[in-house]
Amino acid sequence: MKKRWLPMLLSAVLATSIVAGCGNGQSAGNSSGSSPSGKADKEEQVEIRIMGYNPESTRATYLKMLEEKLPNIKVVFEFVSLDNFNNVLNSQLQAGQGPDIIEVGGETRLLASAGHLMELTDESFTSKYVQSGLTPFSVNGKVYAAPLQSWHEGIYYNKAIFRENDIKIPRTFDEFIQIHKDLSAKGIKPQTMGAQSWEPMMKQSIGLVNNEFYSNPENQDFDERFNRGEVKLAEAWLPYVEQWSRVITEGILTKDMLGLSNDQALDEFATGKAAMFESGPWDEVTIMKKNPDLELGMFPFPGLTEGPGWLVGGPGSALAINAKTAHKAEALQILELTATPEAQQALVKDNAGSSFLKGVDIDLGEVYADCEEAFKAGNVYAPWTAVWISGNPIVEGYGKSLQEVLAGMKTVKQALEDADNINDTMRKTLE
Incomplete structure (x- = not known):
């Protein structure tokens, strides 16, 4: 255009x-x-x-x-x-x-x-x-x-709940799933999410994509090729987003969360009603104001195989x-x-x-100590801000389609196809 x-x-x-x-x-x-x-x-x-x-x-x-x-x-x-x-x-x-x-x-x-x-x-x-x-x-x-x-987003967790229930930081996605099952069995809500917003599911799914797809050097040029319309998310990302969707199929993320705002989910976590909450440092002050005694920590999104994990973020x-x-x-x-x-x-x-x-060195503090290994490995990435030309429209469309996946109205593949279609439309419009 x-x-x-x-x-x-x-x-x-x-x-x-x-x-x-x-x-x-x-x-x-x-x-x-x-x-x-x-x-x-x-x-x-x-x-x-x-x-x-x-x-x-x-x-x-x-x-x-x-x-x-x-x-x-x-x-x-x-x-x-x-x-x-x-x-x-x-x-x-x-x-x-x-x-x-x-x-x-x-x-x-x-x-x-x-x-x-x-x-x-x-x-x-x-x-x-x-x-x-x-x-x-x-x-x-x-x-x-x-x-x-920079910004980064991972999983905030209540250290006291983890300690009292002998829960360790997950190093694999299977362990992440199991934590939810173990806490649920004890009557503890494992994770809350303000899925009224399209952002958290979008980011959480890309957390697994980071671990399994972007960690592979063979895929380092994928995003530039995606900009040119040479590759599709519905093909390259599908196996990993389908793995992530176990949080939906196994009842970890539930339809009722579509009615929760981020503020409501944050309050639920801060007041000890849930053990985990996905977010980033911008919510830390509010969380601690609501509950100054909360033992707050954050861990990265884990991958299918054991490793330091990845955070979603970057500039x-x-x-x-x-x-x-x-x-x-x-x-x-x-x-x-x-x-x-x-x-x-x-x-x-x-x-x-x-x-x-x-030359500026920032100490993020004890809250993010469990993310240190991921930071040192450089495992922080968000493709839509780092490389994609039409990043925001694409991830918004993708995130909203994931809301429909949670509601049972679409499949993961359809959600990725929606993102591909937006990329194609934007690219042709900008030509």
């Missing part, structure tokens, strides 16, 4: 969620002429609006740092819930407006192709990040957003600058400050993750 049609395409597909964690970035020198540590009267402040889909609570320390270090800038953080973020953003961008700085994820390539994002390739901050953090936010070698911290969200911002210099100044060790530590203070800034 020609570029002039991209706004229409965005209207159709940017209603999808970003499906990620967090991100960060920076830019070239002090373009505004104001020193980050200098003083400025409130009358001289420039207002910069940042629109994000991660709540302000997950950015609190970072936003406070911006306020202290950049007195010439008044940062207005606008939170828009994930379910409606792209609808709101797209409406504003189509009107030639929108925030100065945008939190972006898997839709970065679409926004960049439509001319909505400022190119950041030659800004000095770019070289401060490792390439793996920049790739998901690049198009044809040009960088359009700077990564915030999360990132900061992009609206190409039509009236305050380019100040927006770049924020990104410049963000690409400092101090800012990176501030980001992970409220939303745990690793940093893509060179």
Whole structure:
């Protein structure tokens, strides 16, 4: 499709969620002429609006740092819930407006192709990040957003329940299944899930795909070939997603979970009514606020054979600058400050993750100790954010089809075929 049609395409597909964690970035020198540590009267402040889909609570320390270090800038953080973020953003961008700085994820390539994002390739901050953090936010070698911290998702578990019932961390998928059966036999709900959202089943199934498919070096070029329409998920992923679907056929995930929101499932886990809950660090603060005494841990998704397991994740969200911002210099100044060790530590203070800034080492803490082996092995991956061009529409369609699998209305193969069809449609539309 020609570029002039991209706004229409965005209207159709940017209603999808970003499906990620967090991100960060920076830019070239002090373009505004104001020193980050200098003083400025409130009358001289420039207002910069940042629109994000991660709540302000997950950015609190970072936003406070911006306020202290950049007195010439008044940062207005606008939170828009994930379910409606792209609808709101797209409406504003189509009107030639929108925030100065945008939190972006898997839709970065679409926004960049439509001319909505400022190119950041030659800004000095770019070289401060490792390439793996920049790739998901690049198009044809040009960088359009700077990564915030990585995200990862696994299985949170109640250590006390595991210990009291002599349950060990599963090293295989069979052991994972057996834990559910053993806890159920004792009258303990093993896993809760807010399946009202399409995300958790999608991610959990890809957790097994990571273990069995992406761990094989022979499949390292699969995602690029998938972008070109040369391979199909319904063929390559089918054996592994069918294995994962045992959590449905063996009654671990149940139809009633389709009525549970993420908040309801989180509350059920935090209050000790369930032993496990799939999520990521963005929910840690809320879980611990609900139950400060909870002994919280996380383990990776296990594979069919024993190993360190895999987490779903990678570069999360990132900061992009609206190409039509009236305050380019100040927006770049924020990104410049963000690409400092101090800012990176501030980001992970409220939303745990690793940093893509060179030389920055992040200690994730005891909660994620059981994931350490997977982290060290580099077993963290989410294909839709790492490589897929039309990642968000594809995984949303796939996730919603998995909801229908749980409801007994579709097969796993049909769910994967739905994802393939979306990929084909998007690819042809963008040609």
